[in-house]
Amino acid sequence: MAPPHDPGGPGRGRLAPAGWLTRLLGWCAPLLGASLVLFLGLLWMQSSAEGIVRSDGERMAVIGGVLVLVVGMLLWLQGRAQLSANRLQATEQSLRFLSDALLQAHRELEHYRESEQALRDADRSKDEFLATLCHELRNPLAAIDHAGELLMDLNDDQEQREWAVRIIRNQTRQLALLIDDLLDLSRIAKGTLTLNLRPASLAHLVRSAVDAARSFLEEARQMVVFQIDHDPMWVEVDPSRIQQVLINLLSNACRYSDPGKSITIALHASRSEVVLSVKDQGIGIDPALMPRIFGMFIRGDSARDRAPSGLGIGLRLARLIIDRHEGTILARSDGIGFGSEFEIRLPRIAPPSPLPAPEDTARPAALPRLLLVDDNRPMVEALRLLLQREGHDVRIARTGREAIEAVAAERPDVILVDLELPDTDGLELAQAIRSTDHSTTPPIIALTGSGRPVDLDALQAAGIRVLIQKPVRIEELRETLARIAREGAGTR
Known part of the structure; x- marks a missing residue:
């Protein structure tokens, strides 16, 4: 937006006196002209030029005519002066508007140049970011691929086998952290990041x-x-x-x-x-x-x-x-x-009172029976093997229909449900499981690999207790299952 015009600017200083003088002449000229005509008429009436006009009536007629003529001319001059003053004022306003418009155009041009430079910088940063992202993704994937090839060729070299497994785990965690950082930036920008304080x-x-x-x-x-x-x-x-x-x-x-x-x-x-x-x-x-x-x-x-x-x-x-x-x-x-x-x-806050008592680990909680609902076959098979090594009894369902049939056939203690199933939504499946059993529904843990924000209220309304991001970390899942077991959730 252009700044308001400054009345004390250079253009105003040149135009203002001319307008003031014109207005003064426009008001004073008729009075001065009339006074001058009357004065000349009186002098002429007392002069000796009686040969020209012989009677007083004729003299008065001449004086009146001259007076009308002079006053008319003065009024005409006043009109012309007023018209000139109006034109001068309009010119002044036009110059003022033009000056403001030029200032506004200059500022918009500067703003356009700054925006153009910002877009160029953003485009360059985007290209650099994408190139770096590809680099950050390809390096761990290459290490994982090479370590996998090495595992296939190893026979009894336990040291190299452990090294390859460690490489795969470390690089996988690096990829997970990278994806989490990108998703968190998006969530914070959209205001959907929730904190569990x-x-x-x-x-x-x-x-x-x-x-x-x-x-x-x-x-x-x-x-x-x-x-x-x-x-x-x-x-x-x-x-x-x-x-x-x-x-x-x-x-x-x-x-x-x-x-x-x-x-x-x-x-x-x-x-x-x-x-x-x-x-x-x-x-x-x-x-x-x-x-x-x-x-x-x-x-x-x-x-x-x-x-x-x-x-x-x-x-x-x-x-x-x-x-x-x-x-x-x-x-x-x-x-x-x-x-x-x-x-x-x-x-800083005061320490909570009383402090949490140490958990009794002398008596381990009974391991719950699990139903894993997910259509990602490699992930499901790997997670099932890990959970079976922990001592869990794990069944797999790949669709919502299979999950409902498995719940009806053999009631699990805990259900792990992917929110993105091929035939239904994870929330709808959780609600369907709750509606088919009106006694006590097994606790439901939701799994998601999507970067879209999740409605926590909708999860709670569907009976979902916990949301875990993929790739599922076995330590986090182990802790969640142990907590559910300690709380006595689910019935056999």
Whole structure:
């Protein structure tokens, strides 16, 4: 929008006096003209030019005619002056409008140039992101494929067999983390990311995150040094999300540091907040990059040369998650070659009272019988073998119809249902299972590999107790089944 016209501008200063003088003449000219005619008429009446007009009547007629003529001319002049003044005022307004229009056009042109440059930058970032994404996906897939080929050719070399299995597990987890990060960015942008907030010990979450990152820490030969106060440091957070942030920070520290360097994790508390820092001895951060370090797809030139892996979304995701927890995260670095430090501050809460009592593990809960409903044959067969090794009795149904028949034939203790089945929706299947048995419906666990947001209220209304993202981590599933068994859910 163009700015309002300035009355004190240069154009106004030149046009205003002319308009003022014209208006003054327009008002004073008739009075001056009439006075002049009367004065001349009186002088002429008293003159000796009686030979021209002999009677007083004729003199008065002449004076009246002259007066009418002069007044008419003055009125005509006044009209012309007023018309000129109007035209001058219209010209002034046109010039003012033209000046404002030129200013607006200039600003819109600048805005267009900035938008065009932003689109070019976004397009370049998109191309770079897609290329990096392909790189990040192809490398783990290639490692998994090679390890699989190696497993097929191995006979009795147990050491190489364990190495290949470890490669497959580590690379699969890397792919799962990558997909989770991409989906979480989309969920946060759409406002559909839900947090399961509960009191948690931040020191415990830190050690759990380090344990989860142990594989790539050992691969990079990085050593973690803890500097954790002994005071209780409780926060109200979503534990899985905070661990996700910490794993991202540890991954970056490994990626941009030389082998054998150390990563220091410090944790202390003030009266109102808990402060966590992750400091590495890596390549550091360019000062020119520091203001944009938490942006999307941001990776410095030195980072590209040193560590071509990484999509440049981990720090952006970390900030968004910490913001959702009403905390802050900031980066520090003395420049290239001097390492970097990331500091997280979260609101501190009082320890829950009473503290949760340790669980009684002396008597293991009975293993529930499972019905696994999914049409993905390789995944289902692998998951069934894993669960059978855990001691579960597992039956498989590949469609909604088969699932209803299996529930009616042999009632399972827990049902695992894929939300995307070929013949029905997982929510509809859960509701159908509940409607066919009005006594006690077995607990239902939903599985999903879709990136679409899930309506948690609809899940609860359908009787679904837990939602687990694919690929299913056996540790998470084991913990969920143990909790359901302890709670006494389901009947045989």
